[in-house]
Amino acid sequence: MPGSALVAEGDFSCAAVVVAGGASRRLNHVPKASLSDGTNTLLDCALEAVAAASPRVVVGPESLPLPSGVLRTREDPPFSGPAAAIHAGLECIAADCERSQTSVPTWCLILGVDTPRIAPAVQQLLAAVRGVEQTCAERAAGFSPTGSEAPTDSEASAGSEASAGFWGVSEGTYQPLVGIYRFEAIRSVFSTGTTDASVRSFLRRLNPVAVEMSAADTADVDTWEQAQALGYTTSLWSSY
Numbered sequence: 001m002p003g004s005a006l007v008a009e010g011d012f013s014c015a016a017v018v019v020a021g022g023a024s025r026r027l028n029h030v031p032k033a034s035l036s037d038g039t040n041t042l043l044d045c046a047l048e049a050v051a052a053a054s055p056r057v058v059v060g061p062e063s064l065p066l067p068s069g070v071l072r073t074r075e076d077p078p079f080s081g082p083a084a085a086i087h088a089g090l091e092c093i094a095a096d097c098e099r100s101q102t103s104v105p106t107w108c109l110i111l112g113v114d115t116p117r118i119a120p121a122v123q124q125l126l127a128a129v130r131g132v133e134q135t136c137a138e139r140a141a142g143f144s145p146t147g148s149e150a151p152t153d154s155e156a157s158a159g160s161e162a163s164a165g166f167w168g169v170s171e172g173t174y175q176p177l178v179g180i181y182r183f184e185a186i187r188s189v190f191s192t193g194t195t196d197a198s199v200r201s202f203l204r205r206l207n208p209v210a211v212e213m214s215a216a217d218t219a220d221v222d223t224w225e226q227a228q229a230l231g232y233t234t235s236l237w238s239s240y
Contacts, residue, residue, distance in 0.1 A: 012106060013103070014105055015057070015108045016055075016108065017089030017093070019089070020058050021074060021075060022113075026223050027222075031235070033064060035221060035232040036235070037230075037234075040116075042221065045119075047066075054105075057072065059075060060113075062074075071093070073092035080195045084194040086199065091187075105183050107129055107182060107183060110178075110181065111178060114221040115177075115217075116221070116232060117219060118217060118218065120217050121214070121218055122178075124168075125179065125180040128166045164181060164182050164185045164186075165179060165181030165182060165206045165209070166180050166211050167180075168218055169213065170212070171215050174200070174210070175213070178218055182206075
């Protein structure tokens, strides 16, 4: 995948949470993750988009077919919303790191399962974070890209609280399930009170920086009309 090295270089580490257990009410409860274009399911697309991340966790039911090495968990109770799903995914990552005696990742991608063309947008998020990491490394080394000790506006922004995360915005609409955040920060924010809660209400506490994205890249599947437009109309399994 183009840009995969962004995760592997230096000390930058990134996990991913894919939210895939919604009730799909506007699709007559047909699981979004199961919708296929004849080659890939929406779940396949989401996992491919975050292929460079480690660990990857899918929040959804036991019936979801997952590749080897991809973690699975479920929000408690089931169908209690994406905020609860994000909480469950973050805790799963933390538990996996504890079991393997490895450090928790520095960053974490948050992605819904219903955006089949999202891969370029994910690369935008990774590039934004890479810029933050590079600026921090340069500061630690005492290097000023501008040749002076005073930071530029962009450098100051990168080092501010806003760098706790980035989320996508397309044509003025913010995408709460297209984002990347510092792992410890987002885990703390989503630690309690997530059942049936608004994802945006939690994410706003992180002061995320908006990353402008293409509407084509962030197009999602909420209705059968949208599924038809994107070419994902065949369900490979009928229920969770």
